[in-house]
Each structure stands twice: as structure tokens, then as C-alpha cells.
Amino acid sequence: VPADIRTAEIVAVGSELLTPHRLDTNSLYLTGRLNDLGVKVHAKAVVRDDRGELAAWIRLALTRADLVITTGGLGPTDDDITREAVTDALGLTMREDGATLQAIRERFRARGLEMPAINVRQAMVPEGAVVLSNPRGSAPGLWIDAGRRAVVLLPGPPRELQPMFDHDVAPRLSGRTPPVALRRRVIKITGRSESHVDEIAQPIYTRLGDADVQVDTSILAAPGQIEIHLEGRGTDAHRIDAVLTAGVEKLASALAPYVFSDDGRTLEAVVGDELKARGWRIAVAESCTAGLALGRLTEVAGSSAWVAGGIVAYANEVKTDQLGVPAALLDEHGAVSEPVAQAMASGVRERLHADVGVAITGIAGPDGGSPAKPVGTVVVALSGPRELVKTLRFAGDRQMVRAQSVAAALDMVRRAALSRG
Amino acid sequence: VPADIRTAEIVAVGSELLTPHRLDTNSLYLTGRLNDLGVKVHAKAVVRDDRGELAAWIRLALTRADLVITTGGLGPTDDDITREAVTDALGLTMREDGATLQAIRERFRARGLEMPAINVRQAMVPEGAVVLSNPRGSAPGLWIDAGRRAVVLLPGPPRELQPMFDHDVAPRLSGRTPPVALRRRVIKITGRSESHVDEIAQPIYTRLGDADVQVDTSILAAPGQIEIHLEGRGTDAHRIDAVLTAGVEKLASALAPYVFSDDGRTLEAVVGDELKARGWRIAVAESCTAGLALGRLTEVAGSSAWVAGGIVAYANEVKTDQLGVPAALLDEHGAVSEPVAQAMASGVRERLHADVGVAITGIAGPDGGSPAKPVGTVVVALSGPRELVKTLRFAGDRQMVRAQSVAAALDMVRRAALSRG
Numbered sequence: 012v013p014a015d016i017r018t019a020e021i022v023a024v025g026s027e028l029l030t031p032h033r034l035d036t037n038s039l040y041l042t043g044r045l046n047d048l049g050v051k052v053h054a055k056a057v058v059r060d061d062r063g064e065l066a067a068w069i070r071l072a073l074t075r076a077d078l079v080i081t082t083g084g085l086g087p088t089d090d091d092i093t094r095e096a097v098t099d100a101l102g103l104t105m106r107e108d109g110a111t112l113q114a115i116r117e118r119f120r121a122r123g124l125e126m127p128a129i130n131v132r133q134a135m136v137p138e139g140a141v142v143l144s145n146p147r148g149s150a151p152g153l154w155i156d157a158g159r160r161a162v163v164l165l166p167g168p169p170r171e172l173q174p175m176f177d178h179d180v181a182p183r184l185s186g187r188t189p190p191v192a193l194r195r196r197v198i199k200i201t202g203r204s205e206s207h208v209d210e211i212a213q214p215i216y217t218r219l220g221d222a223d224v225q226v227d228t229s230i231l232a233a234p235g236q237i238e239i240h241l242e243g244r245g246t247d248a249h250r251i252d253a254v255l256t257a258g259v260e261k262l263a264s265a266l267a268p269y270v271f272s273d274d275g276r277t278l279e280a281v282v283g284d285e286l287k288a289r290g291w292r293i294a295v296a297e298s299c300t301a302g303l304a305l306g307r308l309t310e311v312a313g314s315s316a317w318v319a320g321g322i323v324a325y326a327n328e329v330k331t332d333q334l335g336v337p338a339a340l341l342d343e344h345g346a347v348s349e350p351v352a353q354a355m356a357s358g359v360r361e362r363l364h365a366d367v368g369v370a371i372t373g374i375a376g377p378d379g380g381s382p383a384k385p386v387g388t389v390v391v392a393l394s395g396p397r398e399l400v401k402t403l404r405f406a407g408d409r410q411m412v413r414a415q416s417v418a419a420a421l422d423m424v425r426r427a428a429l430s431r432g
Numbered sequence: 433v434p435a436d437i438r439t440a441e442i443v444a445v446g447s448e449l450l451t452p453h454r455l456d457t458n459s460l461y462l463t464g465r466l467n468d469l470g471v472k473v474h475a476k477a478v479v480r481d482d483r484g485e486l487a488a489w490i491r492l493a494l495t496r497a498d499l500v501i502t503t504g505g506l507g508p509t510d511d512d513i514t515r516e517a518v519t520d521a522l523g524l525t526m527r528e529d530g531a532t533l534q535a536i537r538e539r540f541r542a543r544g545l546e547m548p549a550i551n552v553r554q555a556m557v558p559e560g561a562v563v564l565s566n567p568r569g570s571a572p573g574l575w576i577d578a579g580r581r582a583v584v585l586l587p588g589p590p591r592e593l594q595p596m597f598d599h600d601v602a603p604r605l606s607g608r609t610p611p612v613a614l615r616r617r618v619i620k621i622t623g624r625s626e627s628h629v630d631e632i633a634q635p636i637y638t639r640l641g642d643a644d645v646q647v648d649t650s651i652l653a654a655p656g657q658i659e660i661h662l663e664g665r666g667t668d669a670h671r672i673d674a675v676l677t678a679g680v681e682k683l684a685s686a687l688a689p690y691v692f693s694d695d696g697r698t699l700e701a702v703v704g705d706e707l708k709a710r711g712w713r714i715a716v717a718e719s720c721t722a723g724l725a726l727g728r729l730t731e732v733a734g735s736s737a738w739v740a741g742g743i744v745a746y747a748n749e750v751k752t753d754q755l756g757v758p759a760a761l762l763d764e765h766g767a768v769s770e771p772v773a774q775a776m777a778s779g780v781r782e783r784l785h786a787d788v789g790v791a792i793t794g795i796a797g798p799d800g801g802s803p804a805k806p807v808g809t810v811v812v813a814l815s816g817p818r819e820l821v822k823t824l825r826f827a828g829d830r831q832m833v834r835a836q837s838v839a840a841a842l843d844m845v846r847r848a849a850l851s852r853g
Contacts, residue, residue, distance in 0.1 A: 031460050039453070046452060053479075054477060054478065054489075056477035056478070231453060301723070302742065309723070314746075319749075320754070322743055323741040323742040323744065325736055364749065
């Protein structure tokens with residue numbers, strides 16, 4: 012068989028996916044796996060439970076794509092019309108499949124139940140179709156060849172769909188997809204805006220790749236974090252790895268010291284690893300972020316080895332009583348100031364007997380800003396390995412200011428740890 | 433004009449939306465707003481930047497739907513092909529629109545910039561189209577009548593698309609949509625599983641509605657929270673409101689006391705309102721959740737009026753030193769125990785001079801479990817208005833256990849406040 016499957020379209024079937032509350036996420040999983048096999052996704056759709064409309068969509072998709080995957084609509088009720096619509100689209104007829112019916116019946120019996128009569132529909136199979144068994148649900152999948160093209164019907168629940176794709180669909184595609192290898196790398200950055208990162212990175216990533224290795228780059232931004240995704244495609248996996256490694260090195264050195272990870276680790280995991288390597292424990296004093304920095308550090312399993320705890324000092328008297336910030340400092344400079352942030356960092360470090368103290372105080376908004384200290388003004392401070400303090404000005408709403416503040420504080424810890432070797 | 437716009441299809445244009453990392457979320461916003469106007473969405477799609485394929489999709493969509501909305505692909509570069517594809521699909525010709533060109537030029541000038549020559553493309557307008565101005569970006573939208581049907585082109589960025597739909601598209605639909613009114617209500621529940629809630633709610637919500645009012649129900653689950661969404665549809669808004677209000681009352685009384693909101697408020701907002709109404713301030717002592725409860729309470733703008741702060745006592749010596757938990761209690765019962773949780777709650781309340789103290793201590797996993805206290809064991813305690821303590825057992829991973837713990841603690845505060853009137 013020649014490499015005849017290069018492009019795919021995906022259609023999710025189900026009126027419930029056309030409400031304001033639900034998204035089809037199966038297509039993300041399928042796109043990732045298809046890309047890994049060298050197959051590009053050219054379109055995807057969500058259609059309602061309408062036999063005629065779905066059949067029309069399948070017919071059109073087969074004029075454009077080598078592979079059409081449907082998800083959902085394989086249940087036993089009248090709403091479930093995918094089997095029938097695909098059969099219509101391909102001009103096939105259906106028959107009841109004895110082995111499939113037996114398997115469905117067994118599945119009910121194993122749970123002490125009689126199979127409802129309605130489930131017989133799930134054993135209807137178009138002529139020439141291959142049944143894909145579903146150990147996690149009653150709806151079997153189907154693989155139907157249509158000339159050099161193919162239509163694959165998968166169940167909607169992700170826990171049924173994903174293993175069925177991996178165990179039954181991917182092996183059937185093998186040998187029919189282009190001899191393409193694909194590798195991915197991710198560089199994670201904090202402390203720079205998306206446009207800053209792009210300005211520095213663009214002259215580098217546009218020159219990555221060569222005749223043998225094609226490199227696609229995408230930049231994803233979240234509050235306080237930018238990710239550069241490199242996707243290398245070619246025929247020789249070793250050559251792709253070499254090209255991507257060289258690219259990551261160039262980008263990381265151009266963007267240093269803002270790059271905190273090129274191996275998939277989160278910022279909190281990197282901070283944890285640096286602290287653990289030095290035998291240090293951290294304590295955090297938070298005002299405007301009110302626990303979010305500690306919440307994020309402790310997302311790391313096993314973080315009790317390097318997190319002592321912290322004080323959330325939302326009210327000023329908590330800053331004086333629990334952190335020992337002198338009332339005079341608060342009066343003179345205000346709660347959002349460098350002297351107060353420094354006193355909070357050293358206070359939490361001393362009182363919690365930690366090696367590193369970090370503090371965050373700021374104005375997250377929407378209220379509380381002033382001309383001198385507008386909403387988004389945040390001070391982060393570090394005490395222990397070094398005494399550091401930094402005033403920052405963040406854009407965005409309350410949630411965005413808080414997320415960026417947490418990232419800035421964690422990154423201050425990371426950089427201070429690294430500078431101490 | 434008769435009510436001729438009853439159904440819609442939405443197509444998002446952009447190859448970047450066909451990667452494994454990106455979802456089209458504009459369609460959720462548009463679906464919600466269209467449903468409000470009585471228009472049903474029958475299909476949606478994501479297509480790549482291909483003029484021919486997009487034109488074919490538009491042609492097909494117009495055979496099925498009264499309204500076709502495209503999002504994205506209106507930028508100035510060669511990749512942006514939506515204007516051209518729609519013009520092809522409808523068999524129109526385009527001309528440069530002087531007023532639109534002038535507006536784009538002005539937009540650049542206001543920022544001290546010369547308009548790049550490439551942006552002239554954004555002023556190309558198909559004959560008969562209405563230009564929808566875009567105060568937040570350079571890409572204007574377009575409304576094109578096609579017989580009794582219509583095609584609307586909107587820009588991709590949500591902050592440009594949403595106001596354009598509300599200010600320019602919705603008013604143009606008015607009078608052309610069915611005389612259908614739609615109302616939504618949401619009931620929010622914590623402390624029960626999805627299957628529990630469904631078992632109690634199903635006999636009620638399946639009987640809601642009558643000949644004049646159709647009610648659709650959906651249940652959405654997140655760790656620590658279940659939502660029941662009711663959507664009522666009919667011709668008389670007052671009748672719909674009456675049916676939904678009766679439904680909400682029935683459901684709320686069947687599910688009491690687990691219902692915390694039927695007016696859209698979050699659990700943290702409800703807790704804040706209850707505290708504020710009583711003039712109480714809260715302090716939180718957290719172990720396994722390490723700041724997440726405080727982080728969630730302070731998501732509410734203005735929460736400094738009723739949040740004092742808290743202590744994150746991850747290490748045991750922080751529990752003794754900062755919260756005054758007797759070392760003997762820790763030795764005898766362990767950190768995850770009812771006596772320790774109670775001592776944490778009263779300790780944080782006293783030390784932070786708050787009216788309400790709440791504490792969370794537990795085993796979030798993946799390590800640290802034992803046969804007597806498996807992963808997922810969590811103790812929450814309250815001090816102040818009442819002295820309460822409760823041991824819970826949560827399923828799920830580290831993140832799910834922590835989220836459920838926070839919800840349980842916040843709900844304990846809510847219920848204690850209510851019981852004190």
C-alpha cells in the first residue's frame with residue numbers, strides 16, 4: 012500500500028456539543044496523535060444529531076481528506092445516528108454482526124445485567140467495515156475503507172476514544188502514512204511580554220530547519236508565562252532532534268535569563284528542584300496574592316520537603332503582628348512599598364525558620380489604586396540567599412495581576428538560587 | 433421583514449486553530465448570544481486558511497442555515513482569506529471602500545504610525561456589504577445579505593468580536609428572529625457528587641415545562657462543585673420566568689442544604705456576603721491546600737473588608753509556633769486529625785484577631801497515605817460562630833483533592849454563618 016493517508020478531517024457528532032457550555036476536546040487529542048503520524052488535520056466540525064446533514068458532511072469531507080474521523084453518536088438511542096449517516100454517505104447496507112452483539116451482551120452479563128433490546132443497534136455494522144472493540148464501553152468503533160480513503164467512527168467519551176485510537180486506529184494507519192517523523196520541544200519563559208519574546212525569537216525560529224527538517228513554531232501566552240513550541244518534521248528522527256536541540260540552544264541563549272525550562276518542567280517544579288538541591292526551605296509572605304504563590308509551589312508532589320509554609324497578611328495588623336513589619340514603615344511608605352516588602356520577606360523567613368523568604372505586596376484592583384501607585388503596582392522581595400526587592404507594574408484584570416505577581420516572585424527565587432550556584 | 437433567521441452555522445477560519453493546542457472559543461460566546469435571540473446553532477467548523485475550501489463551506493452552510501457567521505481571517509496578510517472566500521461563495525465583486533480605508537489610516541495615525549501598505553486589503557468590501565466598524569482593532573467586520581439569508585464576517589480576537597456582535601450584529605437581527613424568549617437559571621451545589629445530584633434532581637427537572645415553555649436541563653461537574661443549568665424557551669418571557677422560578681424552588685428545596693447559590697454568585701462571593709452582612713472577618717489556617725482557600729476568597733474584589741489573612745502551616749513546627757497547636761496533640765493524633773484541625777482553626781482566629789477561623793489539614797497525595805488515613809483524607813474545622821470539625825474522604829488526584837477541600841471549608845463557613853442568622 013502506498014503512503015496514501017496524508018490529510019484528515021474530524022467531525023464531532025452531538026447536539027449537546029452545540030450549546031454555549033460545551034467544547035469538543037477529542038479533536039485536540041486526535042490532532043496531536045495524527046500529527047505524530049505525519050497526517051495533517053485540514054478541518055474539523057461539530058454537527059447536530061441529524062442523519063441527512065451528517066451524511067452530507069461526510070461526503071464533502073471525503074472529497075478533500077484522505078481520512079475522515081467521526082466522534083460520538085454511536086450510542087443505542089434514536090439520537091445516535093452516526094452509523095446510519097456514514098452508511099448512507101458511502102452507499103452501503105448494514106447487517107447485524109453476531110460477534111459484536113455477543114460481545115455487547117457479555118458486557119452487560121458481566122455486570123449482572125440483561126442487555127436492553129435497544130442495544131442491538133450497536134451491533135449493526137456496514138458491509139466491509141472492521142469492528143473496533145471497546146473494552147471500556149458498549150459502543151464499538153468502526154473502520155470503513157472507501158477506495159483509497161477511509162472513514163473511522165469512534166465513541167465520544169475520551170476514556171473510550173483515546174485507547175481505541177492508540178490500539179486499533181494508529182496500527183491500521185501504519186505504512187499508509189507518509190514516512191514522516193515528528194518531534195516537539197517547549198521553551199518556557201517568564202518576565203517578558205509575548206511581543207518582547209517574539210521580537211527576539213522570530214529572527215531565530217524563522218531560520219530553523221533545512222531541506223530535510225521542517226520546523227513549525229508557535230508562541231502561547233498566559234499571564235506571567237510565554238511558551239515557544241517547536242515542532243520538527245522530517246524523515247530522519249535523529250536529524251530532527253539535532254535541528255531542534257540547536258534551535259533550543261540558540262533561543263535559550265538569546266532569551267536568557269528569562270528562560271526557566273526547556274524540559275517540560277513548570278516554574279514551581281524548577282524552583283522546588285533548585286531549593287531541594289541546596290537543602291533550602293522556603294517561606295512566603297503574601298498580601299495581594301493571598302496564598303496563590305504557596306498554592307502553586309505546593310502543586311508539586313513532595314513539596315513538603317522544601318516548603319515550610321507562609322503568612323497571608325491581607326490586613327495591615329497581620330503584617331505587624333505575624334511578620335514583625337514595623338508599624339512606622341507601614342505609616343511612612345504604605346503597604347505596597349519596597350521597605351515593607353523587604354520586611355515581610357525577612358519576617359516570614361525568620362519566624363518560620365526558613366532559609367529563603369519571599370514576599371508579595373501589591374494592588375490587584377479593581378479598587379485601591381492611586382496616581383502614584385496605580386492598580387497593577389506590585390512589589391516582590393527576597394530574603395536569605397540574597398536581599399532583593401523589585402517594583403513591577405502589571406497590566407490586566409485582578410486575576411491577571413495576581414498570576415503575574417506569583418510568577419515574578421517564583422522567578423526571583425529561581426534566579427537567586429542559581430546565582431548562588 | 434418576516435422572522436426569517438432561525439438557524440445559524442459558525443465557521444472559525446485559521447490554520448492555527450487546527451493544532452493540538454488551540455480551541456475555538458468564540459463559538460461558545462456566539463452560541464450563547466444567538467440562543468438568547470431565539471436562533472439555534474446547527475453546526476460549527478474550523479477550517480484552514482484556504483480560499484477554495486472556505487468558499488465551498490460557506491456555499492454549503494447557506495443551503496442549510498439562515499445565518500452564517502465566520503470568525504477570523506480578516507487581517508492584512510496573505511493568510512487572511514475570509515473576505516475573498518465569502519465574495520467567491522456569493523459570486524460578488526469587491527471594491528476599495530474610501531471611508532473604511534480612511535478609518536484604518538486614522539487608527540494608525542492616532543498611535544503615531546503610518547499605515548502599512550498591506551492594510552489596504554482590510555478596506556476591500558464586497559458590493560452590497562455593510563461595514564461593521566471595529567474600535568478595538570484594524571479589521572472591520574462585514575454584514576452581507578444573501579437573499580433572505582445573511583453572512584456575517586467577524587474578527588478573530590474575542591475582545592474585538594464580542595462588542596461587534598453586541599453592538600452591530602444583534603441589533604440587525606432584531607425583528608428578523610423568531611418571537612422566542614429564552615431565559616437561563618443556574619443552581620450551584622457543593623458537598624454532593626454529580627450522580628447524587630442527578631438522582632435527586634432528575635425526577636424534578638424532567639417534569640419542568642409545559643405546552644408553552646420548553647425547559648432544557650444540563651448538569652456540569654467540577655471538583656467540589658456541581659451546577660444545574662435550566663434553559664427555558666417559549667414566546668412569553670413572564671411565563672418562562674414563572675416556570676423556571678418554580679423549578680429552581682423545587683430543586684433548591686430537594687437539594688438543600690447543599691445549594692449555595694441560584695443567582696450566579698460563586699461560593700467565595702456568597703461566603704463574603706454572609707461575612708460582610710454580619711460584620712465578621714475571617715482568618716484561614718491551611719496545611720494541604722497551602723493558600724488555595726485564601727486565594728479563592730480573595731478572588732472577590734473588595735475582600736479586604738472581610739479577610740484578615742491566614743497562616744499556611746505546611747511544616748509541623750509552623751503549626752506549633754505560628755498557630756499554637758500543642759506539640760502533644762500533633763504527637764498523639766497526627767497532623768491530619770480532628771483535634772489538630774480544631775486547634776488550627778481557633779489558633780488562627782485568635783492570633784489574627786478574626787471573628788471566624790477555619791482550618792484545612794489533609795493528605796492530598798500522591799504520597800503520605802496510610803491504611804488508617806488514605807490519600808484523600810481531609811479534616812476541616814471552624815472556630816468562632818460555632819466550633820465544628822468534619823473528616824472527609826475525597827477521590828481524585830492531588831489537584832482534585834485540594835479543590836474539593838477548599839470547597840468543603842468555604843461551605844462550612846457559609847452554613848455556620850447562615851445557622852447564626
